[in-house]
Amino acid sequence: MDLPPGARMLDLACGSGEMLCTWARDHHITGTGVDISTVFLASARARAIELDVAEQVTFIHGDASNHVADEPVDIGACIGATWIGDGVAGTVELLRRSVRPGGILLIGEPYWRRDPPDQVTVEACHANRKDDFRPLPNLLAQFGELGCDVVEMVLADQDSWDRYIAAQWLNIRRWLDANPDDELADQMRVELATAPAQYARYQREYLGWGVFALMTR
Ligand SMILES: C[S@@+](CC[C@H](N)C(=O)[O-])C[C@H]1O[C@@H](n2cnc3c(N)ncnc32)[C@H](O)[C@@H]1O
Known part of the structure; x- marks a missing residue:
């Protein structure tokens, strides 16, 4: 500018x-x-x-x-x-x-x-x-x-979305490895297990x- x-x-x-x-x-x-x-x-x-x-x-x-x-x-x-x-x-x-x-x-x-x-797609975005x-x-x-x-x-x-989102998965994985007994660990484990497919199905496309x-x- x-x-x-x-x-x-x-x-x-x-x-x-x-x-x-x-x-x-x-x-x-x-x-x-x-x-x-x-x-x-x-x-x-x-x-x-x-x-x-x-x-x-x-x-x-x-x-x-x-x-x-x-x-x-x-x-x-x-x-x-x-x-x-x-x-x-x-x-x-x-x-x-x-x-x-x-x-x-x-x-x-x-x-x-x-x-x-x-509506599922709307909310996933x-x-x-x-x-x-x-x-x-x-x-x-x-x-x-x-x-x-x-x-x-x-x-x-879509490539720059991938760079932005996938960095979060790596952060979550490293956090889980460092904090296995944290009260949020189970929730974050579910998030990491589901987030990539969820992202590819909805946010990445729509x-x-x-x-x-x-x-x-
Ligand atoms: C998606 S982040 C965007 C941050 C930054 N603009 C950027 O692009 O990296 C949204 C930001 O809004 C801030 N926020 C939410 N509601 C706000 C409010 N009413 N007044 C000031 N900041 C607010 C949050 O703390 C957060 O930092």
């Missing part, structure tokens, strides 16, 4: 702050992340120190659903947490309150790669109802209806994921 050095960013539901920290290192941005999880924020602060960008980024503990930046920012992001605005439309509105005119909104959001045939997500063309059209130009997008493909860069018209 051709970020100028010193660009200011707000990341709502920033998680462990990886985007802010690496962009601070690679693109010399400054930024603020807000998240409700103290565990993620501790990781984010440690990562900022590790990458030597602790002077450039700030992490705030709190509910991001009403968070508005003190000063307008160049980029406002919400990646994988649009429930904070009660959906895409509300999250676009929320980010607009912080982003300067001509600035960029970044939204990370799932979409249907293929039409889910039944972490949705409650089919309407919780849209097919990609409809999601892109929705951004337009919200008065935004889509100026860039990055979409997961669930798409993208990050979309938007500019208000």
Whole structure:
């Protein structure tokens, strides 16, 4: 997105702050992340120190659903947490309150790669109802209806989904080996035994994921 050095960013539901920290290192941005999880924020602060960008980024503990930046920012992001605005439309509105005119909104959001045939598929893809997500063309059209130009997008493909998901199976297996007597061990054993086939049957086929860069018209 051709970020100028010193660009200011707000990341709502920033998680462990990886985007802010690496962009601070690679693109010399400054930024603020807000998240409700103290565990993620501790990781984010440690990562900022590790990458030597602790002077450039700030992490705030709190509910991001009403968070508005003190000063307008160049980029406002919400990646994988649009429930904070009660959906895409509300999250676009929320980010607009912080982003300067001509600035960029970044939204990370799932979409249907293929039409889910039944409710089992819908729930296996972490949705409650089919309407919780849209097919990609409809999601892109929705951004337009919200008065935004889509100026860039990055979409997961099945290979990148595999890299993301399979890393979790390895983590679970190693955790089980190290914690055989933990009270969650039986549950995690069942999870590891069923997750790969479940993933291949549903999420890998039906669930798409993208990050979309938007500019208000
Ligand atoms: C799927 S993770 C995405 C994290 C990060 N944006 C990323 O892409 O790695 C969702 C994040 O939303 C945070 N979260 C959930 N509800 C929130 C809220 N109301 N306010 C702030 N953070 C919230 C969680 O703690 C978690 O870090």
